Amino acid sequence: xxxxxxxxxxxxxxxxxxxxxxxxxxxxxxxxxxxxxxxxxxxxxxxxxxxxxxxxxxxxxxxxxxxxxxxxxxxxxxxxxxxxxxxxxxxxxxxxxxxxxxxxxxxxxxxxxxxxxxxxxxxxxxxxxxxxxxxxxxxxxxxxxxxxxxxxxxxxxxxxxxxxxxxxxxxxxxxxxxxxxxxxxxxxxxxxxxxxxxxxxxxxxxxxxxxxxxxxxxxxxxxxxxxxxxxxxxxxxxxxxxxxxxxxxxxxxxxxxxxxxxxxxxxxxxxxxxxxxxxxxxxxxxxxxxxxxxxxxxxxxxxxxxxxxxxxxxxxxxxxxxxxxxxxxxxxxxxxxxxxxxxxxxxxxxxxxxxxxxxxxxxxxxxxxxxxxxxxxxxxxxxxxxxxxxxxxxxxxxxxxxxxxxxxxxxxxxxxxxxxxxxxxxxxxxxxx
Numbered sequence: 001x002x003x004x005x006x007x008x009x010x011x012x013x014x015x016x017x018x019x020x021x022x023x024x025x026x027x028x029x030x031x032x033x034x035x036x037x038x039x040x041x042x043x044x045x046x047x048x049x050x051x052x053x054x055x056x057x058x059x060x061x062x063x064x065x066x067x068x069x070x071x072x073x074x075x076x077x078x079x080x081x082x083x084x085x086x087x088x089x090x091x092x093x094x095x096x097x098x099x100x101x102x103x104x105x106x107x108x109x110x111x112x113x114x115x116x117x118x119x120x121x122x123x124x125x126x127x128x129x130x131x132x133x134x135x136x137x138x139x140x141x142x143x144x145x146x147x148x149x150x151x152x153x154x155x156x157x158x159x160x161x162x163x164x165x166x167x168x169x170x171x172x173x174x175x176x177x178x179x180x181x182x183x184x185x186x187x188x189x190x191x192x193x194x195x196x197x198x199x200x201x202x203x204x205x206x207x208x209x210x211x212x213x214x215x216x217x218x219x220x221x222x223x224x225x226x227x228x229x230x231x232x233x234x235x236x237x238x239x240x241x242x243x244x245x246x247x248x249x250x251x252x253x254x255x256x257x258x259x260x261x262x263x264x265x266x267x268x269x270x271x272x273x274x275x276x277x278x279x280x281x282x283x284x285x286x287x288x289x290x291x292x293x294x295x296x297x298x299x300x301x302x303x304x305x306x307x308x309x310x311x312x313x314x315x316x317x318x319x320x321x322x323x324x325x326x327x328x329x330x331x332x333x334x335x336x337x338x339x340x341x342x343x344x345x346x347x348x349x350x351x352x353x354x355x356x357x358x359x360x361x362x363x364x365x366x367x368x369x370x371x372x373x374x375x376x377x378x379x380x381x382x383x384x385x386x387x388x389x390x391x392x393x394x395x396x397x398x399x400x401x402x403x404x405x406x407x408x409x410x411x412x413x414x415x416x417x418x419x420x421x422x423x424x425x426x427x428x429x430x431x432x433x
């Protein structure tokens with residue numbers, strides 16, 4: 001094991017930095033904390049570690065002070081927590097000049113493959129002058145588990161699929177000037193890219209693929225996440241009910257989900273499963289980052305508990321994959337993209353049901369305590385649509401006076417005469433802002 005680890009360390013410094021699309025990920029800056037890069041499968045967590053390594057090089061770090069060590073290696077099978085110390089010993093035998101004198105960075109990829117890794121990382125932070133980044137599959141590196149096992153010694157960086165800007169950057173189509181300086185032709189191209197992004201999603205490997213290959217990849221992502229991150233991890237006893245649930249959730253993006261109602265639907269199909277089990281399955285799917293959920297805005301914990309949550313897939317490309325009629329609702333797809341973008345921007349998110357019976361898609365609160373009401377729609381070209389969308393915002397403003405109101409519209413043409421109290425945004429511009 002020692003010889004293998006020593007060789008892996010030596011080899012790591014001869015590895016070229018793989019090509020990558022720059023990600024706009026918020027990275028916590030807190031001293032003496034490990035950074036856990038988490039997220040669903042195939043979003044580019046390992047690649048993001050290489051991006052951080054590249055940025056450290058740009059800031060003048062010697063290459064030998066940046067160790068990228070991957071535990072995704074069959075030769076390391078059976079490695080135990082005690083063996084992890086060998087990495088530190090062998091590294092400093094090779095580079096003794098760095099110990100206690102120069103900041104060293106360890107990038108430990110897929111470290112969750114070694115049972116007991118948390119104790120090793122905590123000790124590393126306490127006893128060595130080493131900055132630590134860890135990444136791994138959502139099967140064993142969940143938000144709540146990182147917080148518990150690291151005992152406050154880790155912060156998280158959550159990786160989503162590509163944002164719209166990252167998607168354009170990956171295709172080498174990112175605008176190189178301010179959006180208000182785009183020509184009509186350039187704006188039309190941008191709107192076309194947005195519609196492609198909404199339908200195809202932002203998983204890095206799927207960008208630019210034909211529909212068949214993209215669907216096969218996405219279906220594989222969901223299947224392997226269900227198998228490894230949910231069924232095997234939690235020893236799921238009723239996988240049929242679980243698969244019914246994930247299909248239902250991904251087909252109804254932005255819809256309300258009630259375990260009680262779903263329980264009744266399964267029962268009518270002759271599928272017997274306990275309600276408590278369904279509650280557990282729902283939480284497992286959220287833990288694996290396959291879905292994102294939004295609760296109703298309320299000071300009452302009981303009201304939040306009894307009202308259904310709105311559910312969204314982790315990527316808009318999954319919506320069409322599970323659409324039984326193959327005609328994706330662009331409104332729900334856009335709403336999903338806005339929700340994911342709000343998460344990237346660090347917002348806490350709820351939905352609003354006004355006392356008048358109207359609704360608002362999102363109430364957000366940012367770390368600086370800014371609060372926004374956000375309504376999402378595809379177009380405002382009919383009076384009925386305008387009245388419905390605006391009424392929800394007006395009713396919510398009367399009950400949330402410390403908020404600003406925003407209406408995000410997919411169609412680039414915005415009608416005149418809208419009230420000044422509501423800021424109207426083209427979706428393409430808002431997503432790139």
